[in-house]
Amino acid sequence: MAAKVTTKIELQFGDKAVSEDELVSKAKKAYGGKDIKNLDIYVKPEEGKAYYVVNNDVTGSFDL
Numbered sequence: 001m002a003a004k005v006t007t008k009i010e011l012q013f014g015d016k017a018v019s020e021d022e023l024v025s026k027a028k029k030a031y032g033g034k035d036i037k038n039l040d041i042y043v044k045p046e047e048g049k050a051y052y053v054v055n056n057d058v059t060g061s062f063d064l
Contacts, residue, residue, distance in 0.1 A: 029062075
C-alpha cells in the first residue's frame with residue numbers, strides 16, 4: 001500500500017494568497033446548506049472571484 005501524501009495548495013496572485021482550506025470554507029459558507037456530497041471550486045483570480053458547484057447541481061460564487 002502506498003504511503004499517504006500530505007499536500008498543501010495555495011493560490012497566489014498579486015499581493016494575495018488563499019489556501020485550499022480557505023477556499024473550501026468560503027464556498028461552504030456561501031452555499032449555506034447541509035448535505036454536501038461533492039464540492040467543485042473554480043478560481044478566477046483575474047475576476048477576484050471563485051465559483052462553486054455543490055452536488056453537481058447548486059452553483060454560486062464568492063469573492064476571494
